[in-house]
């Protein structure tokens with residue numbers, strides 16, 4: 276068993292500076308859901324606000340927050356949320372650096388991150404957590420409350436606010452530029 | 468001629484959509500447990516434990532194993548002495564898919580148009596492959612396929628002289644580059660031969676074979692073993708976070724091909740290996 280570190284959102288620099296790749300984390304507090312379309316809208320607004328020289332009108336403040344890439348299955352009556360495992364993070368790579376620049380501190384998904392995103396995490400001090408892809412039922416039990424935040428027209432792709440308890444994660448990219456995907460492969464690779 | 472009503476087909480497909488999404492076949496359970504026993508990485512072990520615990524919870528509560536309940540691929544083997552009565556066969560199948568995804572609280576993940584992307588609302592249409600076979604039985608296999616692993620699949624037209632080595636190299640390189648995003652431990656479906664469109668189908672159909680079963684042709688059985696070993700030596704591990712459990716199996720399916728071509732397809736299957744079959 277890997278021992279786990281409990282942390283709470285919003286995340287500050289001190290907390291995440293302690294996280295290293297391979298750490299198991301139990302996250303508590305609020306995470307916001309967003310997938311492809313929601314990311315596009317967030318970034319469009321940031322760019323527009325930048326051009327018009329005004330404060331962006333975002334559905335939630337990015338500072339210290341964590342985004343979870345997820346599109347849950349429908350919930351059965353009596354359940355908080357349906358099965359809700361992570362989706363592939365790489366699809367969000369075009370949008371992530373600008374969100375990190377604006378204060379986002381963590382992202383949760385599955386699979387590798389692109390080079391630009393990893394660099395941006397180092398530069399703006401943010402981490403990428405992997406939730407186990409396909410562990411959708413187990414993960415959904417750690418979500419205690421759900422509320423809609425914005426873009427309801429997107430259905431399962433809308434932005435939801437999730438209250439999570441001991442949400443099980445693994446640090447895959449830390450603020451020091453390390454990448455567990457690379458390091459893990461190097462460590463366990465056998466040359467034949 | 469043996470008659471089967473379209474309602475029977477609809478009902479069968481409805482049941483298969485739900486059971487395939489909410490249960491794992493015994494071969495998959497066995498393979499995953501085996502991996503947990505032998506995994507070298509602590510993080511890898513942790514991931515495998517979480518997967519097994521998830522799958523146990525899903526079966527117990529009759530919930531889908533994964534939220535991505537996929538695009539529904541359906542393989543039909545229709546005995547040539549079968550007559551389907553009472554309506555259009557494809558409609559009967561799609562009705563079953565719609566019912567299953569609604570009643571099973573499965574995610575509707577299909578858009579009507581690839582570029583204009585409006586959700587069809589009931590996960591239809593399915594992609595249906597029909598083979599006509601001798602006899603009077605109707606065999607239906609439902610395979611919901613998530614996008615995570617489907618997106619990490621490919622077709623490559625090799626040149627014939629690249630041969631066995633070329634195939635092996637391409638498969639190993641591909642899994643190394645793309646495997647992490649497809650939720651390993653994987654089942655790697657490999658199609659070799661046939662035509663451009665046919666080879667992809669071979670790779671997908673190869674995924675239906677039970678894990679642990681041997682390829683009937685010794686030449687390919689050996690190649691599967693070598694590839695499996697090679698893939699597990701890559702070090703990707705569960706979820707790509709490092710370890711020795713990258714793949715549960717490699718399944719190869721082949722077909723004769725043109726003298727001037729060597730089609731190759733790789734269809735990656737995530738650890739949520741979901742398919743269910745009924746014979747009517």
Ligand code: SF4
Nearest residue numbers: 409533613615650737
């Ligand atoms: S690749 Fe498979 S296990 Fe992973 S999220 Fe997609 S359907 Fe689920």
